Amino acid sequence: SQTIHQWPATLVQPVGSPLSLECTVEGTSNPNLYWYRQAAGRGLQLLFYSVGIGQISSEVPQNLSASRPQDRQFILSSKKLLLSDSGFYLCAWSGWDRVAEAFFGQGTRLTVV
Amino acid sequence: GNSVTQMEGPVTLSEEAFLTINCTYTATGYPSLFWYVQYPGEGLQLLLKATKADDKGSNKGFEATYRKETTSFHLEKGSVQVSDSAVYFCALHNYGGSQGNLIFGKGTKLSVKP
Numbered sequence: 001s002q003t004i005h006q007w008p009a010t011l012v013q014p015v016g017s018p019l020s021l022e023c024t025v026e027g028t029s030n031p032n033l034y035w036y037r038q039a040a041g042r043g044l045q046l047l048f049y050s051v052g053i054g055q056i057s058s059e060v061p062q063n064l065s066a067s068r069p070q071d072r073q074f075i076l077s078s079k080k081l082l083l084s085d086s087g088f089y090l091c092a093w094s095g096w097d098r099v100a101e102a103f104f105g106q107g108t109r110l111t112v113v
Numbered sequence: 114g115n116s117v118t119q120m121e122g123p124v125t126l127s128e129e130a131f132l133t134i135n136c137t138y139t140a141t142g143y144p145s146l147f148w149y150v151q152y153p154g155e156g157l158q159l160l161l162k163a164t165k166a167d168d169k170g171s172n173k174g175f176e177a178t179y180r181k182e183t184t185s186f187h188l189e190k191g192s193v194q195v196s197d198s199a200v201y202f203c204a205l206h207n208y209g210g211s212q213g214n215l216i217f218g219k220g221t222k223l224s225v226k227p
Binding site: 006032034036043044046049090092094100101102103104105106107109 | 216
């Protein structure tokens, strides 16, 4: 069966520090991968999605970046965090078929102080 | 482009009340439609889905019908329970435009009081 792992679960980082959140998927090949952010009291904002290794589409310009070094690994990074980067970050994967549902990780609660 | 609009929350109901959360969409091509639920502190999980017009998705007493003529996918439950308290997201998945295009509404927070 397929599983998705996302870590860490919580993170407190000072302004200006770097960020690296990792997401890995097991039990499937060539998934579509997504990073979402959910700010307090707001909906899901799509940050990045990837349809293959090294292929990243950015939905919102910001100081975050994403990389997909392996088929089932998706990394969200920042060189210098801002206070506004605080939020709940969710990784997800889906199959290629349009009827495929998305599967989500448990999320990372990031607080920038 | 693709977009999803769902009713603003929060929605507060008493136990056993009837629930409706409205969702409308804009899309090119033939999207699939989904409802996801998010319990506090967790990621999202699929609640139900419908993949073509007039399909009805159902799960755990929740239902939603894919209405192409009104571009809607409203979520309903006849009798809510305290355990249904969560945030509900309407979503569409479409390959008519960009590959891997999974679009969510802003979410509706439901609180059910005993």
